[in-house]
Amino acid sequence: NPKPQATPSQEAASAPKAVSSRESNSSLETALAPALEARKQAHLYRRRRTLSSAQGALVTVDGEQLVNFCSNDYLGLANHPSIVTAFKNAADHYGVGSGASHLVSGHSLEHHALEDELAVFMGRDRALLFSTGYMANLGTINALVGKGDAVFEDKLNHASLLDGGLLSGARFQRFLHNDLADLDKKLARSDGDRKLVVVDGVFSMDGDLAPLPELSELAQKHNAWLMMDDAHGFGCLGASGSGSAEHFALSQQQLPIVMGTLGKGAGSFGAFVAGSEVLIETLVQQARPYIYTTAMPPAVAAATRASLQVIQEEAWRREHLQQLIQQFRTGATQLGLQLMPSPTAIQPVVFGDAATTLTVSELLRAQGFWVGAIRPPTVPQGTSRLRITLSAAHSAGQVAGLLAALEGVVKSLPELTPTS
Numbered sequence: 325n326p327k328p329q330a331t332p333s334q335e336a337a338s339a340p341k342a343v344s345s346r347e348s349n350s351s352l353e354t355a356l357a358p359a360l361e362a363r364k365q366a367h368l369y370r371r372r373r374t375l376s377s378a379q380g381a382l383v384t385v386d387g388e389q390l391v392n393f394c395s396n397d398y399l400g401l402a403n404h405p406s407i408v409t410a411f412k413n414a415a416d417h418y419g420v421g422s423g424a425s426h427l428v429s430g431h432s433l434e435h436h437a438l439e440d441e442l443a444v445f446m447g448r449d450r451a452l453l454f455s456t457g458y459m460a461n462l463g464t465i466n467a468l469v470g471k472g473d474a475v476f477e478d479k480l481n482h483a484s485l486l487d488g489g490l491l492s493g494a495r496f497q498r499f500l501h502n503d504l505a506d507l508d509k510k511l512a513r514s515d516g517d518r519k520l521v522v523v524d525g526v527f528s529m530d531g532d533l534a535p536l537p538e539l540s541e542l543a544q545k546h547n548a549w550l551m552m553d554d555a556h557g558f559g560c561l562g563a564s565g566s567g568s569a570e571h572f573a574l575s576q577q578q579l580p581i582v583m584g585t586l587g588k589g590a591g592s593f594g595a596f597v598a599g600s601e602v603l604i605e606t607l608v609q610q611a612r613p614y615i616y617t618t619a620m621p622p623a624v625a626a627a628t629r630a631s632l633q634v635i636q637e638e639a640w641r642r643e644h645l646q647q648l649i650q651q652f653r654t655g656a657t658q659l660g661l662q663l664m665p666s667p668t669a670i671q672p673v674v675f676g677d678a679a680t681t682l683t684v685s686e687l688l689r690a691q692g693f694w695v696g697a698i699r700p701p702t703v704p705q706g707t708s709r710l711r712i713t714l715s716a717a718h719s720a721g722q723v724a725g726l727l728a729a730l731e732g733v734v735k736s737l738p739e740l741t742p743t744s
């Protein structure tokens with residue numbers, strides 16, 4: 325059937341506006357540019373730097389060789405020979421891409437073996453791989469709670485945990501950092517069907533630990549479930565390196581939902597959740613970022629299996645890291661720098677103001693040290709900081725060098741004397 329003819333005025337109303345792509349781009353740019361400019365003015369603009377070397381204590385960044393104090397490669401495994409070899413061998417066998425999601429055809433023997441090994445290592449019934457930690461957090465929280473439920477998150481939780489809670493549709497409440505009384509009050513008042521308490525094991529920008537034994541008791545008292553993100557504890561804490569749950573000797577019953585990432589201490593890529601059979605099977609069936617994404621490359625899983633071996637066999641890495649942490653904290657305290665109560669590889673020095681923090685990090689770079697300046701919105705306003713991360717790849721001499729450089733910078737600019 326021929327379409328009825330439109331009148332000229334109807335045609336004009338329904339026709340797409342005759343704008344060139346150049347004009348529509350410029351209206352996009354006009355809308356977006358002021359926010360970018362405002363960020364620059366406030367010293368909050370983020371820039372990427374480009375590495376042309378492997379991760380390690382010494383890296384080449386934008387053509388410059390620097391001592392790297394801002395990676396999460398806490399054990400120095402990102403470029404470990406036996407892990408690299410495992411990666412290459414598996415790539416020879418499996419190729420590069422996994423080809424599909426786990427539930428379609430992307431789940432290989434390497435993934436399967438890694439999940440089994442992670443479950444044993446973590447002392448849990450079962451483990452499930454996710455392609456990234458961000459997705460593991462979104463997927464897990466959203467599979468466990470929704471409308472009518474309640475989720476309680478530490479104020480300093482990682483963005484992926486906060487986003488997961490917000491997305492879930494559950495009543496979302498943040499409690500004061502590590503404040504058990506505040507959480508107790510909020511749990512007592514809650515009328516959520518299911519209650520989920522979510523914390524970082526090691527807080528990513530402060531380096532301190534969550535009081536997991538007390539949180540576990542509180543969760544049990546209120547019939548709530550406890551989930552812990554161990555992105556910064558996995559590999560580093562506990563005698564065997566399995567993380568914060570091992571550090572506090574918490575069983576699956578006491579801490580039923582553990583998430584860990586593989587791109588930090590393990591020096592690889594990806595993430596996992598470990599817990600009971602029923603928990604893991606619920607995630608397989610319901611976690612959308614698990615179901616609807618391509619599985620990590622099998623060679624990454626194979627490399628991570630090798631990394632799990634190294635984490636357990638090379639305990640000296642954790643011991644050396646602990647010595648460097650002590651060395652840094654003692655030296656920095658002698659310099660009058662205000663440290664945070666962090667027993668981990670994350671050692672922030674707070675300067676408060678974003679511009680000052682940036683200046684300090686640039687002065688350190690001029691002396692050959694790469695240290696990240698962390699500013700809002702990653703950390704609260706007025707708490708901009710250097711986030712110094714130590715690694716088993718560092719030598720005591722490199723840490724001494726950083727301390728000497730910090731001393732020079734702070735002395736040359738007395739107004740920069742940091743406050744906590």
Ligand code: PMP
Pocket residue numbers: 455456457458459461482484524528553555556585586587594595
């Ligand atoms: N949780 C925490 C505490 C993190 O620090 C990070 C990474 N910065 C993630 C989750 C996300 O992990 P991934 O990088 O594997 O997505």
